[in-house]
Amino acid sequence: xxxxxxxxxxxxxxxxxxxxxxxxxxxxxxxxxxxxxxxxxxxxxxxxxxxxxxxxxxxxxxxxxxxxxxxxxxxxxxxxxxxxxxxxxxxxxxxxxxxxxxxxxxxxxxxxxxxxxxxxxxxxxxxxxxxxxxxxxxxxxxxxxxxxxxxxxxxxxxxxxxxxxxxxxxxxxxxxxxxxxxxxxxxxxxxxxxxxxxxxxxxxxxxxxxxxxxxxxxxxxxxxxxxx
Amino acid sequence: xxxxxxxxxxxxxxxxxxxxxxxxxxxxxxxxxxxxxxxxxxxxxxxxxxxxxxxxxxxxxxxxxxxxxxxxxxxxxxxxxxxxxxxxxxxxxxxxxxxxxxxxxxxxxxxxxxxxxxxxxxxxxxxxxxxxxxxxxxxxxxxxxxxxxxxxxxxxxxxxxxxxxxxxxxxxxxxxxxxxxxxxxxxxxxxxxxxxxxxxxxxxxxxxxxxxxxxxxxxxxxxxxxxxxxxxxxxxxxxxxxxxxxxxxxxxxxxxxxxxxxxxxxxxxxxxxxxxxxxxxxxxxxxxxxxxxxxxxxxxxx
Ligand SMILES: Nc1ncnc2c1ncn2[C@@H]1O[C@H](COP(=O)(O)OP(=O)(O)OP(=O)(O)O)[C@@H](O)[C@H]1O
Ligand SMILES: [Mg+2]
Numbered sequence: 321x322x323x324x325x326x327x328x329x330x331x332x333x334x335x336x337x338x339x340x341x342x343x344x345x346x347x348x349x350x351x352x353x354x355x356x357x358x359x360x361x362x363x364x365x366x367x368x369x370x371x372x373x374x375x376x377x378x379x380x381x382x383x384x385x386x387x388x389x390x391x392x393x394x395x396x397x398x399x400x401x402x403x404x405x406x407x408x409x410x411x412x413x414x415x416x417x418x419x420x421x422x423x424x425x426x427x428x429x430x431x432x433x434x435x436x437x438x439x440x441x442x443x444x445x446x447x448x449x450x451x452x453x454x455x456x457x458x459x460x461x462x463x464x465x466x467x468x469x470x471x472x473x474x475x476x477x478x479x480x481x482x483x484x485x486x487x488x489x490x491x492x493x494x495x496x497x498x499x500x501x502x503x504x505x506x507x508x509x510x511x512x513x514x515x516x517x518x519x520x521x522x523x524x525x526x527x528x529x530x531x532x533x534x535x536x537x538x539x540x541x542x543x544x545x546x547x548x
Numbered sequence: 549x550x551x552x553x554x555x556x557x558x559x560x561x562x563x564x565x566x567x568x569x570x571x572x573x574x575x576x577x578x579x580x581x582x583x584x585x586x587x588x589x590x591x592x593x594x595x596x597x598x599x600x601x602x603x604x605x606x607x608x609x610x611x612x613x614x615x616x617x618x619x620x621x622x623x624x625x626x627x628x629x630x631x632x633x634x635x636x637x638x639x640x641x642x643x644x645x646x647x648x649x650x651x652x653x654x655x656x657x658x659x660x661x662x663x664x665x666x667x668x669x670x671x672x673x674x675x676x677x678x679x680x681x682x683x684x685x686x687x688x689x690x691x692x693x694x695x696x697x698x699x700x701x702x703x704x705x706x707x708x709x710x711x712x713x714x715x716x717x718x719x720x721x722x723x724x725x726x727x728x729x730x731x732x733x734x735x736x737x738x739x740x741x742x743x744x745x746x747x748x749x750x751x752x753x754x755x756x757x758x759x760x761x762x763x764x765x766x767x768x769x770x771x772x773x774x775x776x777x778x779x780x781x782x783x784x785x786x787x788x789x790x791x792x793x794x795x796x797x798x799x800x801x802x803x804x805x806x807x808x809x810x811x812x813x814x815x816x817x818x819x820x821x822x823x824x825x826x827x828x829x830x831x832x833x834x835x836x837x838x839x840x841x842x843x844x845x846x847x848x849x850x
Contacts, residue, residue: 369757392761399759409754426760428553470758 321347322368322478322509327377329363329533337363339533341377345511347477350504352520353513354544355530361513363533365482368511369403370394382477399427402471402479402508406486408463410455410470416442416462417451420469427474441469445499461492468499472508479503481512485519493519520544553764561771564744571740572776578736579780579835580787582729583828587788589722590824596715598815600708607685609692609703611675617697622673625695629675632691634684638677646671672699730835737776737839741769745847752848766848770840777836781828788824793817 322345329338337360345351353361366372367379370386379386382400389397410419417438424434442448445465455463464484471479481500485493497519504510514520520527520543527542528535537545565572613622622640629638641649647669651658664670675692679685685703692701745752755765796814 395756395759395761395764397759398757403757409750409757411751411754422754423758425553425556426755426758426764428550431552474758 321345321380321382322511323378323380324364324367325378325380327367327374327379329360329367329372330375337533338367338374341533341535343528343535343538345509347509348504348507350501350510350523350525351512352523352525352527352542352544353511353530354515354520354527357515358532359530360533361530362482364530365403365480365511365513368480369398369401399474400476400478402468402474402476404464404467404471404479404481404484406483408455408460408467408487410463410466412455415452415454416447416458416466416469419455419466420473423470423473429474437473438469441473444472444502445469446495459492460488461495464488464492464496465499468496468503472503476508478509478511481510481514483514483516484512485514485516490518497523517544549764557764557767558771560768561775564748564768564772565775567747568740568743571736571743575733575737575740575776576780576783578729578733579777579832580783582726582733582835583781583784583832584787585722585729586726586831587784587824587828588791589719589726590827591788591792591820592722593715593719594820594823595815596711596718600711600715603704603708603711607679607681607704609677609679609685609688609701611677611692611695611701612672612699613674613697614699615672617673621697625675625697628691629677632688634679634681634688636678636680638675641674641676643669643671643673646674730831733780734835734839734842737773737836738843740776741773741840741843742847744769744772745843766844769844769848770837773836773840773843774833775836777832777834778829780836781825781832784832785821785825785828788828789817789821792820 322343324341324343327338327341328336330336341360341364353364355361363372367374367386368381370389373387381397384397386397411422414422420438420441421434424437429437439448439451442451445468447462447465447469450458450462450466453462455466458466464487468484479500484500485496488496493516500510500512501523524541526538526540527544529537529542529545626640629635644666647661647664647666650671651661654661677688677692679688685705689701689703692698752765796817799814
């Protein structure tokens with residue numbers, strides 16, 4: 321379970337990105353975070369990854385208060401969260417297989433586990449045939465699938481996606497959404513920040529809308545609304 | 549951490565080293581130069597210490613007499629010296645004999661002494677005294693100094709002291725140069741690691757999201773720094789060995805070998821190389837690790 325309790329974030333330059341945010345997400349939920357550019361979506365993602373600290377309030381993930389977490393514990397906390405971004409963030413010198421295996425090497429998985437798990441995840445995202453390709457040889461959709469495979473390979477309980485379809489055309493975006501939806505059905509909590517009105521409206525999931533750092537609506541089976 | 553992880557990190561470190569080869573080369577040259585100077589200083593100091601040890605084991609006192617000392621004075625001194633306690637051997641060498649000995653010892657180089665004869669011989673008459681034990685040196689020196697005809701009493705302590713002072717001066721200035729060179733090497737290695745951190749920033753960023761520990765991220769850079777230091781150590785070790793054995797060869801083929809320099813034999817290569825290379829490995833890796841630690845703490849945001 322993820323809880324934001326009275327969370328505010330003011331950046332060093334004095335800009336208030338989040339203002340008294342209260343959110344509670346149950347395990348296994350699928351939540352869209354929507355809002356105009358600058359509304360604070362990525363700030364929320366960064367707080368959840370403990371990349372930045374809230375100025376006020378508490379964030380609790382799986383019963384752990386992030387502000388109480390020791391520096392040493394952060395990597396282990398992050399291993400429970402898969403992340404994908406708009407810009408994929410793949411390593412250009414590694415193949416698809418190596419990019420995914422890399423995530424398992426970091427958590428010191430055994431070679432046997434890597435050899436079993438990586439092809440399985442690549443199969444799940446539909447990239448089995450591209451295992452030996454380099455990112456530069458892939459389409460945008462394929463690159464995002466690789467990123468998804470990397471995010472999922474260590475079996476995280478939460479998947480965070482910050483505008484995962486931002487660089488993709490509608491058809492490719494729909495395929496990515498299919499994969500994310502499937503991951504959600506397997507029990508992973510999904511939090512996805514997005515601008516994509518069509519995707520949000522077609523999925524019929526919970527939608528939390530931000531405006532200038534404030535939660536202005538939080539609806540089950542919500543619709544995208546945003547005056548931008 | 550698992551062995552496999554260490555291997556991966558070492559691979560990463562060496563790849564980085566190769567990717568920034570220009571900076572790596574600069575780093576290695578800098579550390580090698582610093583260590584090479586350190587090696588030379590050590591070689592010189594070790595040889596001085598060896599000479600000192602050799603001299604201390606042979607306690608010989610030389611009494612130089614004033615020019616034109618009368619032969620009856622010399623006779624009187626001879627008698628007194630014989631009566632002193634602790635004398636094991638003594639010998640009077642007149643200035644003519646001394647000149648003759650020099651001629652013999654210098655061999656091929658003796659032509660340098662051609663202008664001298666008994667008329668203008670610059671050498672003094674002298675007594676050479678050997679004592680049974682070093683403890684007797686002081687009393688002998690004291691008694692000898694009381695002779696009116698004595699110009700100077702020289703004994704190994706003088707030579708030992710002056711060699712020791714040359715050695716400590718060498719060590720002092722040598723170490724200043726070494727420290728300056730090591731600081732330069734550290735600055736260069738620091739920069740090399742900074743560039744390497746910069747060129748791997750994407751990867752580091754991704755590693756953080758995936759949940760790599762701080763040390764998992766840091767180690768490859770430390771390994772890279774240590775490798776730079778160790779390669780530098782290997783090169784300077786080879787260089788020191790080369791220069792020293794060249795020096796040994798030069799000296800053993802010099803015409804004065806066997807007499808003048810016979811008691812100042814240079815130490816054999818083995819006996820100086822092991823301690824020096826041991827020190828190189830320690831200093832080289834320490835400098836490499838320290839420089840990369842500094843660089844990482846400043847430039848690697850984990
Ligand atoms: N590191 C930072 N320092 C200062 N201000 C920041 C920083 N990061 C973000 N901001 C500001 O905080 C506000 C919220 O930014 P955020 O990135 O969360 O918006 P967003 O909803 O993700 O926007 P977009 O849809 O464009 O990605 C913006 O006004 C932004 O300029
Ligand atoms: Mg954003």
